[in-house]
Amino acid sequence: MDAHELAQQHCTPQKGAHKRLTGDTLATHLRSVPGWIEADNHISKDFQFADYAQVVAFVNQVAALAAAEDHHPDIMFGFNRVRVVFTTHSVRGVSINDLICAARIEAMRDL
Template identity: 40%
Template sequence: MSTTQNPSALPLAQQRCEHRSGAPLSERGCQMMLTQVPDWAVDDSVPGGVLHRTFAFKDFHATMAFVNAVAWVAHQQDHHPDLTASYNRCTLRWSTHSVAGLSLNDFICAARVDALSL
């Protein structure tokens, strides 16, 4: 059975993003996915929701190294976050435009970012 039919067949960090269409994940679906990325949160103030997390670093160089690692993940998955970086912080916000909200892709990318050696 493919992970498209059974998204829980593999850990999120081992899945790959695919084109998504249709409706965004339900609140229940998001809550189930959050168990695999517990340091992330869903912002429901945005229609469809946004998955977000802020990372803290010791200095600007560490922040930029992280930003570049996230860029690599985003490029590999062809799924790109909104990103805000400052001297020692970086906030990532994932959503899927084609479903006007959250999809499995957002949680896959969050898990892949979590798997980076920070």
């Protein structure tokens, strides 16, 4: 599934270890969202911006996406940088929802 296909989907409830993406399946999906990396049962990406106003605007866009999808990342930010971290607690790792949100963030940045 490519980034465009992922970005067209919406999050759905994911429960249980059988919904966790690992190994080759996760690696294949991660290739669809360049710059996102997997570590310790989550995916994350660091973003750089010219100034704080751009940081805040981006964080607000990610927060709106998270609210709409009911799938909430950890977001850390400073003067010109943002780190977004997704994990699905109910599967104790990465699920398709994390990748959908990553793809939607990438699509949002392409606008």
